[in-house]
Amino acid sequence: MKHEYYLSVMIQIPDTEKGTRIMRLTPARCNIWVVTRNDRTIIVDTGISFDRSRIEHALERKGLIPEAVILTHTHFDHAGNAAWLQAEYGAEVVVQEAESAMLATGDMPIPNGTYTFTRGLVGIGRKMQPVFRYDPCVAEHVFTDQFDLNRFGINGFIIHTPGHSPGGATVVIDDEIAIAGDSVIGTMPGSPFPPFADDVPLLLTSWKKIIGTGCRSFLPGHGKQVSREEMINEYEKRK
DSSP states (O other): OHHHHHHHHHOOOOOOTTOOEEEEOSOOSSOOEEEEETTEEEEEOOOOGGGHHHHHHHHHHHTOOOSEEEOSOOOHHHHTTHHHHHHHHOOEEEEEGGGHHHHHHTOOOOOOBSSHHHHHHHHHHHHTGGGGOOOOOOOSEEESSEEEOGGGTOSEEEEEOOSSSTTOEEEEETTTEEEEETTSOBSSTTOOSOSBOSOHHHHHHHHHHHHTTOOSEEEESSBSOEEHHHHHHHHHHHO
16 A cells, blocks of 8 residues: 555656646556546546545545546456446546457456566466456447547547557556556666567567657556656667
């Protein structure tokens, strides 16, 4: 808990030049990002079911009602509350098409490890796969390559960035900040490269696409924000 609180304090995201505000909603199993502009709100990723009361209290405390839930992918720790937010707040769920069927069943395979120690963890996790199921959710919006967020009052778009998972997605806000889910990590010392990915070469192709947005800051699914310089340096080492 102390570690989660520390992260929630340390993640300070300046408003964009166009006045869009992005904040970490509450300590949770993954970073749950809230994007607001002109009293309109969307949420990116949702944590696990155990995070539900925290999310509810945080939304109530901040006076926020989300119009949409954007999923960067459908692993249990990111999509676990999508169905609940949809039912409770009327939030429209957006997901990339490669994972829409998995979201609808509440089940998503655990990805491969990219480091020696994480490859070992994958084997253990896959034996426990039923534990990671979550409430099924049928998304209102299923996109292929790109999705415009202006329909929700947010100046931004979502792009397909597979590699960590087949339907990985990155949310680009005001061409300044990219919310990249688990395509980027903020908890690995010295490297923003994720410890889990289904397809590393494809992930590197997505990194090139994410860097190509020109964003100055990259918000990961876990941990602290990653700078443009850190992204470019890691990409150059691995490409």
